[in-house]
Amino acid sequence: MHTLIRILNFEFNIMAGGIKKFVVGSFDDEKVLFPAVKNVRKAGYKIHDVYTPFPVHGLDHAMGIRETSLHTAGFIYAITGTTTALTFMSWVFTKDWPLNIGGKPNFALPAWIPITFELTVLFSAVGMVLTFCYLCNLAPFVKKHHFHPRATDDLFVMAIECTDKTNDAEVQAFLQKAGAQEINVQVAETGWWIGRYHKEQKLYKEEKGY
Amino acid sequence: MSLLKYESQLREPLVDGNKDYHQVTEDIIRPIEMKPSRLWYIGFYISVALLLFGVYSVYREVTYGIGQWNVNKTIGWGWDITNFVWWVGIGHAGTLISAILLLFRQGWRTGVNRAAEAMTIFAVMCAGQFPIWHMGRVWMAFFVLPYPNSRGPLWVNFNSPLLWDVFAISTYFTVSLLFWYSGLLPDLATVRDRAKTKFRKMFYGVASFGWSGSTKHWQRHESLSLVLAGLSTPLVLSVHTIVSFDFATSIVPGWHTTIFPPYFVAGAIFSGFAMVQTLMIVLRKVFSLQDYITVGHIEAMNKVIVLTGSIVGCAYLTELFIAWYGQNPYEWYAFKENRANLFSPYGWAYYLMMFCNVVSPQLFWSRKLRRNITVTFFMSIIVNIGMWFERFVIIVTSVYRDYLPSSWSTYYSPSIWEIGFYLGTFGLFFTCFFLFAKYFPVIAVAEIKAVLKTSGENYKVKMTDLEKIDAEKFYIDEVEHAHTHQNLKF
Numbered sequence: 216m217h218t219l220i221r222i223l224n225f226e227f228n229i230m231a232g233g234i235k236k237f238v239v240g241s242f243d244d245e246k247v248l249f250p251a252v253k254n255v256r257k258a259g260y261k262i263h264d265v266y267t268p269f270p271v272h273g274l275d276h277a278m279g280i281r282e283t284s285l286h287t288a289g290f291i292y293a294i295t296g297t298t299t300a301l302t303f304m305s306w307v308f309t310k311d312w313p314l315n316i317g318g319k320p321n322f323a324l325p326a327w328i329p330i331t332f333e334l335t336v337l338f339s340a341v342g343m344v345l346t347f348c349y350l351c352n353l354a355p356f357v358k359k360h361h362f363h364p365r366a367t368d369d370l371f372v373m374a375i376e377c378t379d380k381t382n383d384a385e386v387q388a389f390l391q392k393a394g395a396q397e398i399n400v401q402v403a404e405t406g407w408w409i410g411r412y413h414k415e416q417k418l419y420k421e422e423k424g425y
Numbered sequence: 426m427s428l429l430k431y432e433s434q435l436r437e438p439l440v441d442g443n444k445d446y447h448q449v450t451e452d453i454i455r456p457i458e459m460k461p462s463r464l465w466y467i468g469f470y471i472s473v474a475l476l477l478f479g480v481y482s483v484y485r486e487v488t489y490g491i492g493q494w495n496v497n498k499t500i501g502w503g504w505d506i507t508n509f510v511w512w513v514g515i516g517h518a519g520t521l522i523s524a525i526l527l528l529f530r531q532g533w534r535t536g537v538n539r540a541a542e543a544m545t546i547f548a549v550m551c552a553g554q555f556p557i558w559h560m561g562r563v564w565m566a567f568f569v570l571p572y573p574n575s576r577g578p579l580w581v582n583f584n585s586p587l588l589w590d591v592f593a594i595s596t597y598f599t600v601s602l603l604f605w606y607s608g609l610l611p612d613l614a615t616v617r618d619r620a621k622t623k624f625r626k627m628f629y630g631v632a633s634f635g636w637s638g639s640t641k642h643w644q645r646h647e648s649l650s651l652v653l654a655g656l657s658t659p660l661v662l663s664v665h666t667i668v669s670f671d672f673a674t675s676i677v678p679g680w681h682t683t684i685f686p687p688y689f690v691a692g693a694i695f696s697g698f699a700m701v702q703t704l705m706i707v708l709r710k711v712f713s714l715q716d717y718i719t720v721g722h723i724e725a726m727n728k729v730i731v732l733t734g735s736i737v738g739c740a741y742l743t744e745l746f747i748a749w750y751g752q753n754p755y756e757w758y759a760f761k762e763n764r765a766n767l768f769s770p771y772g773w774a775y776y777l778m779m780f781c782n783v784v785s786p787q788l789f790w791s792r793k794l795r796r797n798i799t800v801t802f803f804m805s806i807i808v809n810i811g812m813w814f815e816r817f818v819i820i821v822t823s824v825y826r827d828y829l830p831s832s833w834s835t836y837y838s839p840s841i842w843e844i845g846f847y848l849g850t851f852g853l854f855f856t857c858f859f860l861f862a863k864y865f866p867v868i869a870v871a872e873i874k875a876v877l878k879t880s881g882e883n884y885k886v887k888m889t890d891l892e893k894i895d896a897e898k899f900y901i902d903e904v905e906h907a908h909t910h911q912n913l914k915f
Binding site: 267278308319329333337351352354355 | 571577579580583584599607618623627629631634638639640642645647651659670872874875
């Protein structure tokens, strides 16, 4: 089992973002976070991500993240459901096995509305949730590097990506001035891998066999 | 941003007490991290016992056939389908709270939506049992699915309301489950990140799917919730509409009624809210969540109960009037003699239904009674009994005197195994609910945090100063400031 997981992780490693260095600052108030995001971006640093315990409205705009098009995917799944239901029922009742039900028309469109509607909703909901999980890399047994355990509790955690040219100390001082409570430097894997949370987190490099 | 955080002082706070984000996490997650109380064990074991009795009742039914029940040739559905409709109806309140109230931007839903959605899922699970085991030869239950088979292939009848039911209930269950679980992910991650024991780290690590709280993920999550709410809203209306089609598309006097879809949907929401009240009043007490499920929440739900109860009452009277006005002798007989005549065999059930569903909820026009926990608790039980009798009246009184008077003598009363099956679904429901309450956050932690600074009691007090400042100054400070945030372009 362990070997299998290692092989899978090795394969997925190609998809992962690789190992990078981050300066991590945590804020305890979104009122402080907003100007901080603005200033960090103005100063030209690259915000890797901001981790928040709940959806902070407007933060995606402030970070310059584009709108999601997940709902468009939902619409496409929905019309797929509609088409599937209608074509399948029409094929069954007019072509494959036409049944005489009280002499009524074989192409009984009004009677198919309920099932067509249900399949529209079903396809859309299932498709969207799967797409959401795929895009956000969410699945059972998926493990990621979490910059701060309280990012899901009460802290707003900003991770700034460092390049070769970045001066860590300067970024740290900058975050301090912006109002961050805790600041540290972390070297972390940016992707995801198969693992469980009760075991120590290890980078690929440190794991035996890589 | 601060403009968005302003809410009038006139509105009651949604979260009582002096809370910050961490305190919210503490309050809601604590029950998961503690050993369950004695009361939890007692309740859980009683539920499991009921479930086992239900399993035995079903075993009798499967082994010896439907004859184990007292359903007969005229009353073919009896308790079984009564219970099915009752459970499905209960589920509807959860979807109403989580989806329709989300679209209507009702902030108070955040306190109760998680547990209500769980209730939906468990109620639909219980509901599904009844038509499945009623099939008798249950090992052929998969025949309802349109799969390519060796009998032709002989397909299912897509024109039949019973098949619509198969699609409606299974879609409803799937969508509710996805909606509920996608909302749970961030909260399970909160439990995971606080976990001290190996079991909790492992279990919540797997269950939270590696959720990190990234801004982009939250953005997608918001979009997903909104679209799922938009899909669930017509879905919940369609499900009970289709359940009502099981009756309304037949030509049985008493069932053949065009008012059924809206009447069933209103009734479903009515009974569902009653069940939510029953569960919430116990839940808030057992887990000390009075600050999150406040009297304001109870009152809001009671308002829905009095509204939907009145719609249901209106529907009862309308169908009675139309039965008379329509001048169909069979239809009128079903209403006049089988139901409205107190001295007919089931007249008592009709009047019990009228009393529980139409008369008793009118108490909630009084604000004092709406805000009284004890009254609400008893009323929720009465409404649930009343709504069970509504389905019983519709199913049994419409068919126990059919067109053939020789079969009139049958007075239908359930056998012990029919009752056992019903009790068994209570066991299933409460076993699931007890496990949910022990292992999952019963209140949506992230959603509470999102409304905390607008609707939390201690934050509302701070807003008093904001209310006093000059309007022009307020505009310059708050509105223009907010606009600069929105227009950030880099």
